[in-house]
Amino acid sequence: MDHRTAADVLTRLAFATEVLEGSTHESKAWANAARVIRQLPGDLRAMMESGQLAEVRGIGSSSLRVIREVLEGREPEELRALEARVPDGLFAINRIKGLGPAKIRKLWQGLGVTTIGELEHACRENRLVLLDGFGKKTQANVLEQIEQMHRADRVLLRSRASALVLPLLASLRMRGVRAEALGDFRRGMELVDGLAIVVAGDDAVIDETLGAHGVEDGHIDGTTIDVKRTDAARFGAIAVLGTTSPEHLELLRARASERGLELRDDGLYSKGALVACEDEDALYRALELVTTDPERRDPGVPLVGIGKARPRLVELRDLRGALHNHTTESDGAGTLEEMRAAASTMGLEYLGISDHSQSADYARGLTPDRLRAQIATIERARREPGCALLSGVESDILADGKLDYEDAILASIDVVIASVHRRFGLDRDATTQRMVAAAKNPFTDVIGHPTGRLLLGRPANDLDMGAMLDAAAESGCAVELNASPHRLDLHDRHCAMAKERGVPVSIAADAHAPGELLQLEHGIAIARRGGLTPDDVLNCRPLDALRDWLRARRQRAGLAS
Template sequence: MKNREIAELLYEAADILEYQQVEWKPRAYRKAAQMIENLGEDIKKIYERSGKDGLTEIPGIGESIADHIAEYLETGKVEKFEKLKGKAPSGTAELMEIRGIGAKKMKKLADAFGIMNVSDLKEAINAHKLRKLENFGEKSEENLARAVEQYEKSHSRIALGKALPLADEIISALKARCKSARCKVDLAKIIYTGSLRRLRETIGDIDILAEAEKEEALKVMDAFVSLPDVEEVVLKGSTKSSIILKEGTAIDLRVVTPESYGAALQYFTGSKEHNIELRNIAIKKGYKLSEYGLYSKESEKQIAGKSEEEIYEKLGLVYIPPELRESRGEIKAAAKNALPKLIEVGDLRGDIHMHTNYSEGKESLETMIGEAEALGYEYIAVTDHSRSQRIASGMEIEKLKAQWYEIDKLSKRFKIKILKGSEVEILKDGSLDYPDEVLKELDIVVGAVHSGFSAPEKKMTERIVSAIGNRYLDILAHPSGRLLGKREAYAVNFENVFEAAAANGKVMEINSQPSRLDLNDELILRAKNFGLKFCISTDSYTISDLASMRYGLGQARRGWLEKEDVVNTYPYSRLKEVFKKIKH
């Protein structure tokens, strides 16, 4: 569907014209863009059916704009707009998004200081240049500094661990507001879409899709833009609205009718490449696929659209789970009915990496065990830090044995099985932080690197491979060592690591901490090719951390893992056998 493309084209042209201080055209272009964005039908379809006359029937589109749209639909560009782009700074569009900067101010800043983009503007603000400019002053500079900060907040990547709870919260609040006496709309179908639904580790902004009849859509939009945490309403229409929350996150809401809900959900969830592949399949079968449905090319009758399942079925594919829609072979597999049966949350029987206040954890052993039992787990492993991790209050051998004694006592009070474990530091020479006579007494040994991250690849690889060769190491924890947005993964040859792990029967951890998500989906796919087994663990320090299992599960699903690939889906007796086998 070309609506979004053409709307963005007109918005960009309006920004450039405003920069050039053309008085009336920017307003006309923006009005036309908004009408097209909220149009309930594909504009290309209107043009094919009725030509330019059909375009001018759309409110806000006159002869001149209709000519531009026709030119774009015919050639893929508008010659006049191409020339316009050469007459304004390349950063015009982003600068215009900053609150308090209109075209006149932007031109004044460009003429005075050569400010062409947000980076230039930040530099000028930090150097206190703006306050020296006529009609600006210190207050204006401070306001622009805040506006730039808001802009960067709303345009930065958002971690999955922040985005997912926030989306859940917004959806819950919107459903409640729509049920109120004032709105009276039951949003039975509403969900986040885009890269968030695919559970990517970071996302750009949050996209939400809801189903409602046409006469209900505006009520839903009224409820959305009036949510308590809204800082700014960027756009409000009958089918799409955009807001920015006070904490900076941008959220788009689209409302579609029941007959198009499944098609829209599929369209706004899949990656660009996944959707292109689907559209090509549709064309080959004599269909047209858009966010409004799957249509017969000849009769223009809708073939499917109410559900995602029927879209995939009509295209000759089994249903593809959202996490797989990245164009990594899932469509070919779906055509052959060869997709994996992905692991589900109900498959997990336990959490085998967590901490207590014996080391760096914040909760008592009893509290962590009680919460895990309340979650319905069959077993857990307590894995506090080993002795060399002094910064994490790592345990000396005597303290470790005191913990074993307490575990034995608590095991009599709780139904859940409690495994004695430790997160043991992999030292720089590749040895483990406890001697073998201690390690062999542990039910689970989780090996991890917490230091020397800047080591050369060869040295780090040798360090980890050497540790993997220790018969008592069971699991390699957070194998790449990264912290999202804070620390890059250390340099290591994962082919060598995975090969050594496979030869020694070791388990690879998928760490569910939102700041880690390690292994990530790409490394999971690579590790699976070596025939490795995995565990999904929370690495919890508090009882609230135990809920982060959903994030690791998402990465496992993105990595095409099935229940059998993950050892903490096994019953307790089988899990014990797995680790017993590793040690022998």
């Protein structure tokens, strides 16, 4: 144990030194000492006390001092000083094979990557290949290792949960089994803590289908999954019971009791007899209620009695277009033509192209000349068949809240999305002032991923969301619900706050490849949790109505006639 502990400390010293200063004599000396200690036979303490360790080749005076402090149970001063200068997340990134301190130094300095979550995001946005020494193979390998790390954890991103649950449900249903997702996934949560489904049908068919999808001993591909088996008469009740918050369940049980019924863990009963509920609607009808959507079975959402109207929540089919998408002009993996073809295949009426702005050098941000050239390309492409194209840009919000181009350039663009990509970690006042200034900028049409969070990777910025949304309401701009499963930013409660203020929400794929337009479905889940209807969502408007909205904004700001 002494050998391993001392070697681990020396390895951390070598890593921190090289990340901070590059490959130096000092970093190599720490690394060499770690190798020597790992391979050294004998009692390390005895060798230290006898002076024998000082004579071992590769153990210099600095290494000897560090080893002595480790053996005495003290944290070496050298390590404490170096670790104070190195983000903790870089040590976690060092677990990924094929990187090492030199490449991690490049990731940190070149892309600002400090956590595994930020590294995953950079891979998915095709940014590693922009660095010297990183190719597509390295990027793919890094991403695969990160996904393996996630599989070892219980909490999943929605995209990962979807990839496991939806094909399984489809297979079960194709074979005549009633099947539905339960829990966090069905409730539209951005993070899914364990998977669960309910099934009713032939047990042999269920077993065979579960086996074909790798479900074994309550796990699927390393993730826990609870398969609840029931019969047709209980299916609806079990589906509701497994897809509700404790507070909503308490309301349902109180409602049942008021009507002489009992909602137990295995179904709805009347005087001891089972009340058949073959679907969720049947349970709510028995309680004389309008069905509460799964995403809204949360604290603070009231029950609605039969005969009263409940607003229809937004659905994927309501979206008419997508405004925030990237191409190979910046850090996307799809050309303009490929992105447009994917949007047309999805049946979208319009597609916004919003590559990164000039300050985003880490993402090949567009200089003014390159942006003008792209606008001209979009103008020419509009003459070809396909969904309508809108010129746009994802402009960095600079530290003072200003946008990344001169007004004349911004005025030539159809849709300006303003987002923060750098200078995270400002205090609450500075962050709020920055975002309020961007929201009040007359050229800002949409505030992109407002909190800056990366799920499982980076916390949200400390922002007074109410103040920013008040500024958006005053200026008339929209806010984005970024549907990337790594962001899902806005939070559902922020969606509700935007709705209260009349601020339109743009559900954005933030697609960096043609297939990523499908990410819109993750945004729909969060929008529904926030109670958004089609009227609340900017890109549920048809193209003409969207253009009218954009034109009215510019006229309101005195920027258009």
